[in-house]
Amino acid sequence: MSYVTPPYPVLEPLPVIQQHDQLPFGTVNLGQCLDNTSGRDKLFTLVTHKNHLSVLTSYHAGPHDQYYCKQYDFPLKTLSWFPKALDEFRKPPAEGGLHAGAMVSVDVDVDGEMLAVGSTTSGYCLTNRSRNDHSYDDYKAEEYYMPIEISLSYDFLYRLGFLDLWKSLGEKYERGEL
Template sequence: MTNSYFSPLITIENPDKTPENIKLVARLNDSLNYEDETYSFFTQENYLSIVHHWIATPKNKPSFLTTDQFDAPLEILPWFVDKLEFFRKPSSQGGLPPQKIATDKELVGGENIILGRLMNAGNARQEGGYDICNLDRGDHNEMSSSYARIKFSDSLLFEGGLLDVWKELASKYKNGSL
């Protein structure tokens, strides 16, 4: 079975050298978990591209830049801030229902998005985190047939400044200054 996705956005192969029509709007180093890993936020017209990038250094081979890219409509900026607040509320106060670890898919800027809780966000401490999935966009990795997704550890989100960056971008989006 082949998944049918929207046309891909431009793949950002080098976050320091992007085409003119792609604008860097924020960059955050994950110094709490991996000093050499960075998340760069770009706009591509009415879309947000988040590129997670780092230098891979294989044993006995030359180092190289590796990237993961997540794309979604810009409306995801305020949606994520609001949805994270909903996600973290107790169900008794109108939050996520008991026994659920992900939201239902929601149409955000015309694309189906899910926010999920992760038991292991992939850092060395194997701490929890969150995962955003865009069911209408394919992964930029040519070897993958999966949908686009990006994950963040709790420490990066709440202690490392990612939520602050996200809130600032959401505010700029809402007031038209992004």
């Protein structure tokens, strides 16, 4: 039984993508960026999947160098929404930003899914409260609920260029090129 009650209706999960380099038919790779800031190379792959944005993180770990691929699902419009929301989140209170010490933005409806931007110890997170983490796909949201949340470090976003990639894809989305 979950100790967290979903604040919004939870949508059906998208099909899970098992490997970033073996995409299902109709899924399109939009771009990739390698995060090597944590001592482990983790590849972030942005794909369109069932008319949504899926962010895939893939890496190898463990004594047998096992392959892992984790999937974070958002509305496709998140491509243009997230960079703007992150800019707003980072504004100081004097410039219209959140109050001092705020750790998370208000939830915003982005194409029918409730998203938020928050702070982490080393960067920011993007949360989708309308979808359950894929770890709980076999359960009803009333039984086990954990919103989809991806953490992105400052270095990865700004120094390694992931935010620039995200912004360029957001511009393509706005122009109707995706």
